[in-house]
Amino acid sequence: MDAALLDRLAEIVGAGQLLTDPELTAGYERDITGRFGGRAGAVLRPGGTAEVAAVLAACAQSGVPVVPQGGNTGLVGGQVPRGGELVLSLARLTEIGPLDPVAAQITVGAGVTPAALAEALRGSGLALGVDFGARDTATIGGMVATDAGGAQVLRHGTMRARVAGLEAVLADGRVLRRLSGLVKDNAGYDLPALLVGSEGTLAVITAVRLALVPAPARVVTALLGLPSLDEAVALVARLRPRLSTLQAAELLLADGLELVCAHRDLGPPFPRAHPVYVLLECGDDTDPTEALAAALEDEAAVADVAVADDSARRAALWAYREGHNEALNAAGVPHKLDVSIPLPAVPAFAAAVVEAVGASGRTIVFGHLGDGNLHVNVLGPDPDDHAVDERVLRLVAAHGGSISAEHGVGVAKRAWLGLTRTDEEIAAMAAIKRALDPAGVLNPGVVL
Numbered sequence: 001m002d003a004a005l006l007d008r009l010a011e012i013v014g015a016g017q018l019l020t021d022p023e024l025t026a027g028y029e030r031d032i033t034g035r036f037g038g039r040a041g042a043v044l045r046p047g048g049t050a051e052v053a054a055v056l057a058a059c060a061q062s063g064v065p066v067v068p069q070g071g072n073t074g075l076v077g078g079q080v081p082r083g084g085e086l087v088l089s090l091a092r093l094t095e096i097g098p099l100d101p102v103a104a105q106i107t108v109g110a111g112v113t114p115a116a117l118a119e120a121l122r123g124s125g126l127a128l129g130v131d132f133g134a135r136d137t138a139t140i141g142g143m144v145a146t147d148a149g150g151a152q153v154l155r156h157g158t159m160r161a162r163v164a165g166l167e168a169v170l171a172d173g174r175v176l177r178r179l180s181g182l183v184k185d186n187a188g189y190d191l192p193a194l195l196v197g198s199e200g201t202l203a204v205i206t207a208v209r210l211a212l213v214p215a216p217a218r219v220v221t222a223l224l225g226l227p228s229l230d231e232a233v234a235l236v237a238r239l240r241p242r243l244s245t246l247q248a249a250e251l252l253l254a255d256g257l258e259l260v261c262a263h264r265d266l267g268p269p270f271p272r273a274h275p276v277y278v279l280l281e282c283g284d285d286t287d288p289t290e291a292l293a294a295a296l297e298d299e300a301a302v303a304d305v306a307v308a309d310d311s312a313r314r315a316a317l318w319a320y321r322e323g324h325n326e327a328l329n330a331a332g333v334p335h336k337l338d339v340s341i342p343l344p345a346v347p348a349f350a351a352a353v354v355e356a357v358g359a360s361g362r363t364i365v366f367g368h369l370g371d372g373n374l375h376v377n378v379l380g381p382d383p384d385d386h387a388v389d390e391r392v393l394r395l396v397a398a399h400g401g402s403i404s405a406e407h408g409v410g411v412a413k414r415a416w417l418g419l420t421r422t423d424e425e426i427a428a429m430a431a432i433k434r435a436l437d438p439a440g441v442l443n444p445g446v447v448l
Contacts, residue, residue, distance in 0.1 A: 070142025076410025110141025
């Protein structure tokens with residue numbers, strides 16, 4: 001990178017927030033799977049929107065590409081450099097504004113983590129409504145940029161449903177700000193909605209106005225052992241209309257559970273193993289245990305049940321599900337394919353994907369059964385071997401699914417975007433990209 005530009009950037013953010021030492025930049029240059037990443041020209045850590053705007057203006061004038069980064073928990077390479085770009089870390093944008101209890105809204109900086117927000121909301125009776133294992137490191141800005149989902153989508157929707165407004169900086173440094181939080185406001189194009197899920201290719205999100213949900217006073221978690229995936233899908237389909245308090249329905253298979261138990265040195269949840277496990281969670285103002293028990297009473301396919309209604313035992317059950325990514329990363333460099341499948345097609349797809357991968361690798365499938373979001377993980381193939389990715393993603397399309405459910409397209413799936421989007425849609429996306437970032441400096445090579 002040009003020395004004069006680096007000097008200018010250091011003036012904007014402070015010399016201590018411009019990193020060029022390889023030992024300091026290493027943590028920003030590769031994703032958590034180890035599959036994606038490259039050298040950064042520099043890493044910049046601005047402290048506010050004005051600094052982000054000044055940095056982007058300077059980079060646009062110099063034609064230097066910029067990769068926005070939140071907590072670096074993404075799995076498709078969309079938040080790490082590919083070869084010399086400036087990494088723009090939003091991790092210091094951690095301001096949490098005052099809670100508006102009447103509107104049930106709050107404005108937070110892009111670098112705020114879900115865990116930090118939960119702590120700020122403690123005792124308010126309100127919650128974000130989006131939760132997943134990376135709650136301590138993922139950032140709200142990154143979650144909006146990828147339209148993250150997590151376990152509670154079947155009740156509260158993805159991050160798109162939680163966004164009441166945004167502040168973002170365009171590639172040339174101009175700031176877009178719509179943080180009023182008005183529920184009804186259709187004056188012109190909905191620019192915040194356009195930026196949700198845009199993966200840092202159209203603008204850099206710096207603040208988010210969040211629409212919060214009621215936090216349940218009582219929560220109960222249950223792990224079920226089932227004989228087949230067909231039975232699991234049918235069970236969740238029956239439970240959803242009967243349990244209005246249902247906020248999570250997670251899928252684990254026997255091989256994934258064994259991997260987690262071995263990695264974390266955990267005992268199995270039941271005396272005997274089952275081919276399929278479903279983790280259910282219900283939340284309400286009153287104890288939902290009785291309603292959950294009543295809903296499961298006549299479900300003959302449920303072979304084993306473990307129920308927890310306190311935080312420690314619930315965390316122990318969730319560990320079997322949330323330990324998957326950690327265990328997979330410890331076992332190698334996985335090909336992680338986050339996909340969405342129509343619920344009726346989930347059993348057929350899960351069987352077909354194992355057959356399609358075959359001897360090419362070890363296939364571990366888990367995910368969010370309530371919305372058909374499956375995480376297909378393949379251990380074995382070289383990180384740069386994309387043949388298995390193509391086989392899986394083509395199989396997704398054949399089953400009427402989407403190649404990306406909640407992690408985004410990134411660089412990992414851009415070659416197969418046409419499996420999910422038509423030529424006309426991709427052309428429209430490219431036109432929007434050219435209009436907002438004509439020089440192509442924001443996250444080049446991501447999505448398109």
